Amino acid sequence: MSVLDIDFVRAQFPAFSEPSLQGQAFFENAGGSYTCRQVIDRLTRFYTQRKVQPYAPYEASRLAGAEMDEARSRLAALMGVATEELSFGPSTTQNTYVLAQAFRQFLKPGEAIVVTNQDHEANSGPWRRLADAGIEVREWQIDPQTGSLDPAQLENLLDDKVRLVCFPHCSNVVGEINPVAEITAIAHAAGAFVCVDGVSYAPHGLPNVDDLGADVYLFSAYKTYGPHQGVMVIRRVLGELLPNQAHHFNGDTLYKRFTPAGPDHAQVAACAGIADYFEALAAHHGHQGDAAGTGAFVHDLMRAHEVDLLQPLLDRLVARNDLRLLGPSDASRRAPTVALALGRPAEPVAAHLAEFGIMAGGGDFYAQRPLEAMGVDPAQGVLRISFTHYTSSAEVEKLTEALDRVL
Numbered sequence: 001m002s003v004l005d006i007d008f009v010r011a012q013f014p015a016f017s018e019p020s021l022q023g024q025a026f027f028e029n030a031g032g033s034y035t036c037r038q039v040i041d042r043l044t045r046f047y048t049q050r051k052v053q054p055y056a057p058y059e060a061s062r063l064a065g066a067e068m069d070e071a072r073s074r075l076a077a078l079m080g081v082a083t084e085e086l087s088f089g090p091s092t093t094q095n096t097y098v099l100a101q102a103f104r105q106f107l108k109p110g111e112a113i114v115v116t117n118q119d120h121e122a123n124s125g126p127w128r129r130l131a132d133a134g135i136e137v138r139e140w141q142i143d144p145q146t147g148s149l150d151p152a153q154l155e156n157l158l159d160d161k162v163r164l165v166c167f168p169h170c171s172n173v174v175g176e177i178n179p180v181a182e183i184t185a186i187a188h189a190a191g192a193f194v195c196v197d198g199v200s201y202a203p204h205g206l207p208n209v210d211d212l213g214a215d216v217y218l219f220s221a222y223k224t225y226g227p228h229q230g231v232m233v234i235r236r237v238l239g240e241l242l243p244n245q246a247h248h249f250n251g252d253t254l255y256k257r258f259t260p261a262g263p264d265h266a267q268v269a270a271c272a273g274i275a276d277y278f279e280a281l282a283a284h285h286g287h288q289g290d291a292a293g294t295g296a297f298v299h300d301l302m303r304a305h306e307v308d309l310l311q312p313l314l315d316r317l318v319a320r321n322d323l324r325l326l327g328p329s330d331a332s333r334r335a336p337t338v339a340l341a342l343g344r345p346a347e348p349v350a351a352h353l354a355e356f357g358i359m360a361g362g363g364d365f366y367a368q369r370p371l372e373a374m375g376v377d378p379a380q381g382v383l384r385i386s387f388t389h390y391t392s393s394a395e396v397e398k399l400t401e402a403l404d405r406v407l
């Protein structure tokens with residue numbers, strides 16, 4: 001397998017050559033990643049050359065609309081789904097909210113859904129509110145020590161009333177990668193759909209949603225090297241079953257049904273730059289093939305680099321007795337999104353790290369439910385250090401030294 005060419009990678013991100021960011025190692029990537037050059041270039045071109053109402057018959061407009069379509073078709077192809085099954089919205093929180101409104105109309109009182117207490121609030125609160133419409137909400141709970149979701153426990157929650165199971169591919173504080181295909185198969189066998197929050201997973205490699213079997217898969221482009229957009233895959237069968245949430249005349253177009261807001265044209269178009277970047281990465285590392293193959297190749301390339309950097313860091317952290325690492329200490333089982341409970345407020349520690357050129361954050365990261373379930377006071381929060389494939393071993397070394405000083 002290829003080894004990631006970190007110099008090539010970093011050359012694709014203008015932030016790494018930006019003078020004002022020199023000497024700063026970025027470890028709050030789970031909050032929002034740096035943006036790749038390909039996205040920034042498309043955004044600039046759109047705003048300078050194509051910033052007109054798209055899909056009209058004049059040239060600038062035709063190009064604008066074509067670029068928006070290109071973004072959908074190329075991201076969909078990387079993820080193994082049809083173009084019509086991928087749509088953009090202002091954020092994942094809003095995409096989930098709209099979807100929950102569709103389920104509110106679709107489900108009947110007395111039917112049930114399953115939510116977890118491992119999720120970020122975005123894939124939790126909107127679903128729990130369906131209780132107001134007479135829907136029974138069942139909670140699939142994490143292990144208070146490990147933060148893990150046990151699929152065997154999900155089986156105990158399922159019966160013929162359950163129509164939907166919502167869970168994360170990876171929590172933004174526990175970091176553990178959940179076995180989505182296995183969980184989905186369990187839910188489907190019980191007759192339930194699944195809605196997977198992939199926001200904390202996608203930056204580490206886009207999954208093939210067809211292989212996972214998920215009915216809905218959500219992620220946020222602004223955490224995945226792109227502009228501030230939410231990306232939603234909804235498979236056709238479910239998308240056509242749920243009531244249209246958009247203008248009535250858009251109801252026959254699958255990718256418009258769950259995006260009632262007018263799209264942010266420039267940002268949607270610029271999302272094609274994520275596909276440009278993934279393809280450039282694959283080509284640079286000698287890979288050739290179709291889009292789904294490129295998606296899989298880039299996924300494995302990113303993951304291998306991240307796991308290599310993450311394991312020594314985890315080893316050092318678990319050796320300390322003055323903090324609690326949330327989630328697995330085995331790098332292959334988790335994303336490089338590492339939350340540390342310090343037994344004291346985390347935000348001042350993040351501020352102290354900033355003095356050593358480390359950009360990190362402290363708080364609850366909208367994951368109050370998992371923190372509470374694990375006995376961590378959300379008011380104190382956790383110190384979160386999160387990186388991606390563009391992080392270098394020198395940056396991790398700098399982080400390690402800084403942690404030794406501030407902890």
Ligand SMILES: Cc1ncc(COP(=O)(O)O)c(C=O)c1O
Nearest residue numbers: 091092093120122172199200220
């Ligand atoms: C795991 C997870 N899910 C959902 C969200 C919400 O995403 P958005 O900001 O696009 O609404 C976040 C944002 O931090 C997240 O980390």
